[in-house]
Amino acid sequence: MEFALSEEQRMLQDTVGRFLADASDLDIVRKAAEAHEAFSKTIWTGFAELGVAGILIPEEHGGLGLGMLEAALMSEMTGRHVAPIPFIGTAVMAPLALTLAGSDEQKAAWLPRLASGEIVAGVAVTETIGARDGAGVSSQGDVLSGSALFVIDGPGADLFVVADKEGALFLVDASAKGLERIDLTTIDLTRPVSELRFEGVTAERLPNGTPAVVQQMIDAGRTMIAADTLGAGQMMIEKAVDYAKERKQFGRVIGSFQAVKHLCAEMAAELEPCRSLVWYAAYAQDAIPEEGALMSCHAKAHLSEVGRFVARTSTEVHGGMGFTDLVGLHYWFKRIGLDRQLLGGPERVREEAARLQGWAA
């Protein structure tokens, strides 16, 4: 029994973390965000050059062929560095859809291009969890109509993976006739999302797409979002601690006041067990599939709650500076804020966890 990262996993995480610390530093993030870029091509290209855009993609299709735990470690790093790159949709949910539900031709056509970072894939599954403003996609044969909201990695996508109301899955080319993409502005400018409107759009069906596959995509996505919050939260704690060790008031560093120290201790105490939960949830996706759905719910919901606590507390430790744009702490605050709602907020996800255990209808 070994509940720990392997040496290889640690090295991979370190390598990608070091790359992002440099490539995705706050000035670069700020520029990308202020320009409302779909994503930062420079960071994405560098990230893909490390091979990790293809982290889950089988080696025969040009990927690294690693598992959900490794993917979660990457997601943690993207959260840590508020990286404006399309990781969760393009590197996790879309490859999973293709691998589980695609034909051999579809896999051969798309997986290598996803692995190399050449194309970006948006993922439209939100309505499977909950449809707002009348959204939802219907299919007649391979023709799609309706709309999808909160499409992950939507802006800048070349390809979309779309779930219809019955749980069938489709590939839609971004330039398909009758498809309109409207980008939504959220608080988090590091990962914009889109709305898609379909008016008789001809799509390509993934032959093995089923509600179960859509669910597996959502489970994986939720686990990645939890890992993103873990990384962002960890960074917010480190920033709060560093600030508290430097900032002086009343003739001493504020980090020597127990009122401030205890806030930092509470953040660390809440977040540290979350790391174990995220590892387990990610590992379960591959190794203990019967627990995969429930653990992704727990990870997603619990990290949402702890993330919110860390985000506001770290901001408070920073005092007035935390509230300004100058320090840029709000990029992490907002990232955690978006994470909380994507693929279901905690109340909704917990209700799902109850259903999975037969506790709710």
Place this chain on the structure above:
Amino acid sequence: MDLAYGAEYETFREEVKRFVNENKDKSPRQSGTGRPSDDQRKWQDLLIKNGYAARTIPSEYGGYGAEPDILKSRIIAEEFTKAALPLGLASQGVSMLVPTLLELGTEEQKKQWIEPTIRGEVVWCQGYSEPGSGSDLASLQTKATEDGDDFIINGQKIWTSTAQVSDMIFCLVRTEPDARKHEGISYLIFPMDTPGIEVRPLMTMTGYAEFNEVFFTDVRVPKNQIVAERGQGWFVANATLKHERGMLGDPNQAGTRLAAIIDLMHEETVSGERLIDNPLFRDRLVQLQARVSAMQFHGMRLLTASAKKEDPGIARLVVKLMGCELNHQLAALAIDALGELGVLYERSPHLRAGGRWQRSYMFDLGLIIGGGTAQIQKNIISERGLGMPREPKPARKEGVA
């Protein structure tokens, strides 16, 4: 990550399961006093003989003498818990004094005390806290003055569990009044029937006396009943306090408690509706379930670190704070779900589970405070875990000692 135990351990698990199956009916009744009953002592002997208690204590001191293997210890705990069988004694003597003697005792002390302690024949209590020295334990004032070959002890201890049934006490006393506060303390062991010791039960908010106060008036203790050197007592005690903090906030306890609440919420109804069908209570249940899972996986992570002799750093420091709070919140949910029934106590009609949820809820608050308060834990986490500075000491005024 590899959550399989592997062939060697699965074989071991089968052995444990066989033992559990064959010996289920020998499960002893708990004495409820803190002093093991004859039944419990027989059970303990059986466990030691088979290597399921005192497993790593050398056989020359009455233990089973196995190499430490944290995974085997965990397997034993898992299988016994599954079968609802009591594990070996986990009294303060077994969990705190024995490791201390093994690490720092003389050969004679080990020979004299370890075997009867692990067999439950000699029961110990811990004399650390004092009315004036709680969080600031090192300020303790119980003093031991020299008189020939003896120390004469005067002072008072508090929060002394099982003192009324104990044979012996391991006790921190100030032997060097002129030394700095951490360096003037010694660790003495002596019988509780020594003249001059008075034990008074300390009734707590639960309505039970889980603790005692112990008063020392001219208690005469031979100087050789000391563990390690004079003035080293603080360091001796700290070597074992870490064992105590590891015990508090045990995630397996939270798991057992959660399972009981899940059952309760399926069985109890309000106006014909099961509690589990109430979305608000269900939401709280799932929230706590995620926390219990997180703490259990966290425990596995710490277990792996200690098996690999790695320092898990801050991960270890958060267990007492988070684990005790989680247990408290679980009891709170059970009480709230039971509503009016949740406040019934003692021998009231309609009482549920013997009033255990209220008693746990209150006693857990004691555990949040005891063994290093939540606030002291936060100091430890921020100072040792996050490297934050200590609170500066107030400047002393001229002429004040």
